[in-house]
Amino acid sequence: MLAAVGSAVGLGNIWKFPYLAGANGGGAFVLVYLLCVAVVGIPLLIAEVLIGRHGRLSPVNSLARLARKAHASHLWPLAGAVGMVAGLIILSFYSVIGGWALAYVVRTASGLFVDVTAEGAANIFQGLIRDPERLLAWHTLFILMTALVAVRGVRSGLEQAVRLLVPALIILLLVVVGYNLNSGHFMQALDFLFRPDFDRFGANGALQALGHAFFTLSLGMGAMLIYGSYLPAAAPIPRMALAVALLDTLIAMLAGLAIFPLVFANDLAPGSGPGLLFTTLPVAFGHMPGGTYVGTLFFLLLVLAAWTSAISLLEPLVAWLVENLRLQRSRSVTLAAFLAWLLGLVSLLSFSRWAFSFRFGGQVRHNGWFDALDVLTSGIMLPAVGLAIALFGGWVLPRRITAGELGNGPVGHLWRLAIRYLVPLAIATVFLGMTGVI
Numbered sequence: 001m002l003a004a005v006g007s008a009v010g011l012g013n014i015w016k017f018p019y020l021a022g023a024n025g026g027g028a029f030v031l032v033y034l035l036c037v038a039v040v041g042i043p044l045l046i047a048e049v050l051i052g053r054h055g056r057l058s059p060v061n062s063l064a065r066l067a068r069k070a071h072a073s074h075l076w077p078l079a080g081a082v083g084m085v086a087g088l089i090i091l092s093f094y095s096v097i098g099g100w101a102l103a104y105v106v107r108t109a110s111g112l113f114v115d116v117t118a119e120g121a122a123n124i125f126q127g128l129i130r131d132p133e134r135l136l137a138w139h140t141l142f143i144l145m146t147a148l149v150a151v152r153g154v155r156s157g158l159e160q161a162v163r164l165l166v167p168a169l170i171i172l173l174l175v176v177v178g179y180n181l182n183s184g185h186f187m188q189a190l191d192f193l194f195r196p197d198f199d200r201f202g203a204n205g206a207l208q209a210l211g212h213a214f215f216t217l218s219l220g221m222g223a224m225l226i227y228g229s230y231l232p233a234a235a236p237i238p239r240m241a242l243a244v245a246l247l248d249t250l251i252a253m254l255a256g257l258a259i260f261p262l263v264f265a266n267d268l269a270p271g272s273g274p275g276l277l278f279t280t281l282p283v284a285f286g287h288m289p290g291g292t293y294v295g296t297l298f299f300l301l302l303v304l305a306a307w308t309s310a311i312s313l314l315e316p317l318v319a320w321l322v323e324n325l326r327l328q329r330s331r332s333v334t335l336a337a338f339l340a341w342l343l344g345l346v347s348l349l350s351f352s353r354w355a356f357s358f359r360f361g362g363q364v365r366h367n368g369w370f371d372a373l374d375v376l377t378s379g380i381m382l383p384a385v386g387l388a389i390a391l392f393g394g395w396v397l398p399r400r401i402t403a404g405e406l407g408n409g410p411v412g413h414l415w416r417l418a419i420r421y422l423v424p425l426a427i428a429t430v431f432l433g434m435t436g437v438i
């Protein structure tokens with residue numbers, strides 16, 4: 001379970017959630033996102049862990065084994081394969097942002113942000129993301145860190161790290177939230193984040209909220225499925241899924257309350273995009289007492305959170321390479337990490353030489369390939385795989401298997417109702433909304 005928390009809690013909560021909420025108007029996005037976590041995310045998390053625990057193999061092979069057992073189509077494992085590719089793509093840009101976080105550890109520790117203005121922080125950020133060589137060094141370091149742990153086969157170190165990481169992260173976020181309480185803009189941030197205004201919220205916002213529920217809970221690409229395959233038979237899956245989702249959501253909400261009062265206090269645009277975290281928090285660290293220490297520790301923890309997530313992004317592909325190509329674990333990790341590193345170059349250059357804008361779902365995206373890969377994974381691949389997993393878990397897996405894993409009590413019944421009807425309906429509605437059918 002600690003590994004699952006490590007996978008879920010990451011850049012998605014602290015970096016991505018705030019900028020998505022900002023770009024999609026605040027409250028309405030947050031409400032739909034919370035709904036998606038509760039209605040789609042938790043049942044799917046249970047389904048993935050359950051399938052993994054029963055299949056005991058990598059996502060593709062677990063699905064194949066269970067499909068055979070249920071005398072179902074041999075196409076089901078395709079969902080695992082699509083998820084595996086999505087994981088590789090996500091890791092490629094995740095590592096670039098992990099690199100930003102690494103760079104910010106050094107920048108904060110060196111005192112660069114002492115007394116910084118919002119404009120100064122924005123300039124420092126632009127200086128970093130427009131410098132491909134520097135980004136390349138950090139991206140490479142982040143991938144190497146991830147590969148190193150993956151080669152050694154996760155487990156105990158990862159669990160110890162998560163035990164320390166989560167409380168420390170919550171405390172540091174609370175420090176920034178506490179600092180913001182006096183800024184005079186806290187209420188404005190609360191209002192922005194929690195008062196839904198559906199006037200400017202449409203299908204595209206709903207798709208991003210749904211996609212982010214997948215991203216933040218590490219669903220739709222097999223990470224939770226594979227952690228389920230390592231889970232002891234007696235562990236209570238629903239209770240663990242609930243705990244993972246609650247902790248994950250708590251951290252995202254705290255990140256929002258850490259960032260948005262600073263946005264309003266400094267007259268910044270909530271919808272400024274992926275740089276939001278990196279242009280707001282340094283201003284707080286630059287002015288609070290002991291800010292250099294607090295800030296350095298914060299970015300260190302952010303790196304650690306990103307690291308424990310990145311490991312889980314690599315795991316399904318690595319396990320598949322070991323099982324199907326009979327590669328050694330170290331070779332599999334090297335191959336998968338190299339592919340992610342290479343593809344990462346595309347995102348890395350999206351902020352400078354290869355920058356371009358495009359329109360998707362009525363919204364302009366400014367960060368070229370980086371945004372395109374995000375739309376492809378969070379907006380399309382993860383929800384599509386999620387839909388397949390829901391149909392597989394709800395309609396294909398024999399009841400004796402799911403009841404054997406979850407018991408015959410009310411929780412099992414509730415899960416079955418959700419996974420058969422609610423989850424497919426919710427995902428289909430959002431997809432159809434995007435196509436303009438409804």
Ligand code: PFF
Nearest residue numbers: 008010011012216218223309
């Ligand atoms: N859940 C991670 C985050 O919120 O940062 C990102 C992630 C990790 C997505 C693992 C998908 C995944 F399989």
